[in-house]
Amino acid sequence: MTSLSILGTKIRQDAEGRFCLNDCHKASGGENKNRPSIWVDNSQTKALIAEIQAEAGIPALTSIKGGNASGTYACKELVYAYAMWISPAFHLQVIRAFDALVTGQIAAPALSEQEIVAQALQITVRQIEELKAENAILAPKAEVAEKIADSDGLYTLNLSAKAAQMPLSQFTRAAHANGFIFKQNGKWNAYSDKVKAGYCYVKFHPYRDRDGDERFSPQVFFTPKGITRLVKISGQH
Structure with a gap:
């Protein structure tokens, strides 16, 4: 199966197919203010997680501690929401990366902020x-x-x-x-x-x-x- 890659950074997945937000954070530039832990503590994020879990019946967000797979893993909808929280530019790159994953194509190169x-x-x-x-x-x-x-x-x-x-x-x-x-x-x-x-x-x-x-x-x-x-x-x- 083709793996998800955002701006050249490979995004790990857990056994349930959720995507690693820590890898997404790295792809976005790794700024401290954009850490996944800060976003997860947001009240709107918590409400969104609860809504997704109520509908899907499975955890939308989980954490793995220790080992090579350590990190916070989230479903696709939460990855979109996290990317939007970081910036419009990064949100667009994530959308393109998922489109490329579905179609099996290589994601388009990053655009300048003005182009985005x-x-x-x-x-x-x-x-x-x-x-x-x-x-x-x-x-x-x-x-x-x-x-x-x-x-x-x-x-x-x-x-x-x-x-x-x-x-x-x-x-x-x-x-x-x-x-x-x-x-x-x-x-x-x-x-x-x-x-x-x-x-x-x-x-x-x-x-x-x-x-x-x-x-x-x-x-x-x-x-x-x-x-x-x-x-x-x-x-x-």
């Missing part, structure tokens, strides 16, 4: 278009997804957060903490240096205030380059 984010954006856009098509049949007047800003590769904060696999609130906090955006009259705006660097773009929409004077409200967009940079420096997953 760009692919994630394409997937998000495709999903939105599919939702729009479904909703056009069920409820023509309902809006089911936020529109892409334009054809120049600009993405709203909502879509940017989805591409980075963060909740919107987490994404905006990270962007604010790392000097990408700031609040102005209750609206997000982008710092000029990030705009000049090609990380962000700001559109100003005209409106009338209570006195009838014309004002302009900012709307921030991120580029794939900006999303890549924020994910890299923020350490948010």
Whole structure:
């Protein structure tokens, strides 16, 4: 049987076919903050393990101590969840590795972070278009997804957060903490240096205030380059 390999690292399996999370951790770069033990202690992880075990009737996670096979072993669903917790980039590599295992093909070479984010954006856009098509049949007047800003590769904060696999609130906090955006009259705006660097773009929409004077409200967009940079420096997953 062909063994699973992620980014050149062979992933061991136990007698029940579960995969070694310690090997996955090594394949991801081996950062201390991404240790399997930290992820397993997460309350969401524990809930997921319980759900899988209740459905499958067998342990979804187990540990082997001592010997060459020592480590924490998990079912495929938990490997996916662990990879997503580490980073969007590593999650994509794990998906490809499992696809290669099923088809018997060699996994595709690793992409750069910017290429991975760009692919994630394409997937998000495709999903939105599919939702729009479904909703056009069920409820023509309902809006089911936020529109892409334009054809120049600009993405709203909502879509940017989805591409980075963060909740919107987490994404905006990270962007604010790392000097990408700031609040102005209750609206997000982008710092000029990030705009000049090609990380962000700001559109100003005209409106009338209570006195009838014309004002302009900012709307921030991120580029794939900006999303890549924020994910890299923020350490948010």
